[in-house]
Amino acid sequence: MFKAYIICTTPRSGSTLLCKLLASAGTAGNPDSFYHKPQFMAEWATDWGISTDEGGSPEAFDRKYLAAAILAGRAGTEVFGMRLQYKYLNIVTKMLGQIFPGVASDASRFSRAFGDPLYIHLSRTDKVAQAVSLVRAEQSGLWHLNADGTDYERVSATGEVTYDFSRIHREVTTLAREDTAWSEWFAGQKIQPYGLSYETLADHPIDALQSVCRALGTTSPDVAYIIPELSKLSDSTNDEWIRRYKFDLDKLKVS
Known part of the structure; x- marks a missing residue:
């Protein structure tokens, strides 16, 4: 049985859904993005x-x-x-490096910090759909919906949502590179x-939860009492943007 796991992912790959499912299992902790943007960590x-000045040194803060x-x-x-997320990997490796100086590798530092963890690589095959989802979330301020259709995570007031080929293309490239x-x-x-x-997680969330619990070696949850709490945000607007992006990309290739 693993005593720890790390969901290694990129934005809009279903990690929030997976985290909530694992938390609902009751035997697999409550995963979250503890190492992220500085303001979130603060x-x-x-x-x-x-306190950031508690202990008088960065190492003391990092340990606490x-x-x-x-x-x-x-x-x-x-x-x-x-x-x-990959973009924040350097933050955790730097902090663990201060706690465990002289340890040879990132994996060794993770093992010293958390025990030998199971690394879960959660990725999204359709990078265009992933990029469209990311751009739309950033524009609208709405990142997740509850199963009943109400806002679960909105980081800003509703913004104007407009198709932007350059921005989507930039995210397609970035997301592929990070994966x-x-x-x-x-x-x-x-x-x-x-x-x-x-794709597997979104289509079969309970099956995915059970498979992860088996990989961890934890007690399998009673799935009769587990209901996915989030709803897909993707709709006809996403579909339209995906079609437009692919059309514009084809035009760019032949020009």
Whole structure:
């Protein structure tokens, strides 16, 4: 049985859904993005009662932050869970490097910090759909919906949503590069991750949850009492943007 897991992912790959499903299992902690943008981490630290100048050194803060993150990620269970986007990998490796100086590799530092974790590589096969979803979320401010259609995560007031080929293309390129970077990092660290696709998770969320729990070696949840709490945001607007992007990309290739 693994005592920890790290969901290695990129934006709009279904990680919020997977985190909520794993939390609902009751045996696999409460995974979240404990290492993320500095302002988000500052909010976590405040919630945990940790001051940025506490202890007088960055290492002292990093140690207290790690301990609090582990406590939150376990949520009273025996298993620690964490979500990590590739763009923030350098933040956690730098902080763990200060806590464990002289440790040879990223994987070794993760093992020292969390125990030998299961690495879950959650990726989305359709990068165009992923990029469209990301651009639309950034424009609208709405990132997730509850199953009943109400807002679950809205980071700003409703904004104007407009098709933008250049922006979508930039995100397609970035998302593909970050997924490749994860694969290269796994190879370089000699890690064999557990692979899970957004498409499988979105179409069969309960089956995906059970498969992850089996990979972890945790008690399988009673699925009769687990209902996915989030609803897909994708609609006809997403479909239209995907069609327009592919059409515009084809025109660009032949011009």
